[in-house]
Amino acid sequence: FLLGEAEPPASAAPAQVVDFHGPHQAGIATPVQDRLHFAAFDVAVGTREELIALLVSWTRAAESMTAGRVSAADDSGEALDLPASRLTLTVGFGPTLFERAGEDRFGLAASRPPALADLPAFPGEKLDPARGGGDIAVQACADDPQVAVHAIRTLARIGLGRVSMRWSQLGYGKTSSTTPTQLTPRNLMGFKDGTDNIPHDDHAALDQHVWVGAADGPAWMAGGSYLVARRIRMHLEAWDQASRQDQEATIGRTKTEGAPLGGKGERDRFDPAVLPADSHVRLAHPSSNGGVRLMRRGYSFVDGSDTQGRIDAGLFFLAYQRDPRRQYVPVQRRLATGDRLSTYIRHVGSGLWACPPGVSPGGHWGDTLLG
Numbered sequence: 001f002l003l004g005e006a007e008p009p010a011s012a013a014p015a016q017v018v019d020f021h022g023p024h025q026a027g028i029a030t031p032v033q034d035r036l037h038f039a040a041f042d043v044a045v046g047t048r049e050e051l052i053a054l055l056v057s058w059t060r061a062a063e064s065m066t067a068g069r070v071s072a073a074d075d076s077g078e079a080l081d082l083p084a085s086r087l088t089l090t091v092g093f094g095p096t097l098f099e100r101a102g103e104d105r106f107g108l109a110a111s112r113p114p115a116l117a118d119l120p121a122f123p124g125e126k127l128d129p130a131r132g133g134g135d136i137a138v139q140a141c142a143d144d145p146q147v148a149v150h151a152i153r154t155l156a157r158i159g160l161g162r163v164s165m166r167w168s169q170l171g172y173g174k175t176s177s178t179t180p181t182q183l184t185p186r187n188l189m190g191f192k193d194g195t196d197n198i199p200h201d202d203h204a205a206l207d208q209h210v211w212v213g214a215a216d217g218p219a220w221m222a223g224g225s226y227l228v229a230r231r232i233r234m235h236l237e238a239w240d241q242a243s244r245q246d247q248e249a250t251i252g253r254t255k256t257e258g259a260p261l262g263g264k265g266e267r268d269r270f271d272p273a274v275l276p277a278d279s280h281v282r283l284a285h286p287s288s289n290g291g292v293r294l295m296r297r298g299y300s301f302v303d304g305s306d307t308q309g310r311i312d313a314g315l316f317f318l319a320y321q322r323d324p325r326r327q328y329v330p331v332q333r334r335l336a337t338g339d340r341l342s343t344y345i346r347h348v349g350s351g352l353w354a355c356p357p358g359v360s361p362g363g364h365w366g367d368t369l370l371g
């Protein structure tokens with residue numbers, strides 16, 4: 001059936017709409033929504049003009065959907081009665097968009113940011129190529145799962161014949177708050193996650209650790225950010241056999257309160273040097289990593305069970321940063337070699353994308369790169 005250009009549903013209170021336009025893409029510093037649908041696409045078109053046309057049509061649909069309107073006259077309809085639910089759509093460009101197997105498909109090879117260097121291999125990871133990479137990533141976050149799924153489905157539908165979905169991941173519960181005034185969410189290990197994350201309104205920290213600066217280069221990335229995604233499987237059966245004492249020593253914080261070991265309250269100031277030397281928080285803490293921080297925005301996932309009857313669950317880790325070579329890579333190197341948490345987890349999927357700055361009204365995703 002056909003739908004006209006619809007007004008936002010009456011229930012779409014302004015507070016449920018996150019502005020799509022701005023100097024930075026929404027969905028990075030935006031207070032984290034409850035649900036995620038993340039998709040990595042490979043581009044099938046052959047010319048730069050066709051790529052631009054795709055990004056223009058995606059942008060127009062994203063502007064509509066994030067405002068709580070239908071995507072187009074022939075919208076698939078499953079989100080029709082739902083409010084915008086704080087939907088954000090965030091796009092990133094992977095290394096293969098710039099160059100794939102030595103081929104410069106879109107004349108972009110010279111524009112590849114040095115910071116978009118392929119991630120090195122890390123000890124202990126077991127990456128499944130079917131769950132990694134992708135020319136373009138789209139992160140859809142919303143407080144309603146149907147709204148996030150509708151948004152990805154719509155972009156895939158618009159891109160039919162022009163892109164193929166390489167892999168995707170649903171996340172059902174946020175694990176990292178960026179809003180310290182709210183109760184910190186818990187991950188599937190039962191621990192509060194995101195206590196010391198970068199708050200969404202700490203603009204000094206965002207400028208220092210998340211947004212690419214004008215002098216960082218390349219110019220088209222100023223105001224953008226780099227996204228690292230890791231599908232991290234948790235061995236929950238083994239975790240559940242571990243004593244609470246062992247679990248707390250592994251993380252470096254208490255389970256119930258989320259307090260640093262030796263402290264009382266979740267937000268107590270603490271000296272990481274007093275935590276166990278192989279604990280996760282000690283090794284991930286800025287003081288162990290030359291002061292670097294990450295904006296964590298991950299989600300829990302449960303994708304049924306595997307052939308051995310073990311639950312296929314974990315953390316879909318999403319981290320935004322100014323330069324992965326200085327941030328994610330050295331932190332992950334430290335964790336991969338020394339973190340006691342490594343006994344209970346396995347990195348099985350990976351991706352890295354350059355997320356361009358925000359879109360101005362009338363502009364489109366990637367216009368600073370593609371013109």
Ligand SMILES: C=CC1=C(C)c2cc3[nH]c(cc4nc(cc5[nH]c(cc1n2)c(C)c5CCC(=O)O)C(CCC(=O)O)=C4C)c(C)c3C=C
Nearest residue numbers: 191192193194195196197232281284285286315331332345
């Ligand atoms: C490379 C970066 C990180 C990966 C990968 C990672 C995986 C991972 N983390 C948890 C659980 C927790 N992490 C916590 C803190 C924390 N983690 C990282 C980085 C990575 N985590 C950082 C930078 C920090 C903050 C350290 C600090 O500044 O104190 C915590 C404690 C609470 C908090 O501050 O968020 C928990 C719990 C899991 C389960 C996991 C992989 C599955």
Ligand SMILES: [Fe+2]
Nearest residue numbers: 193280281284
């Ligand atoms: Fe962590």
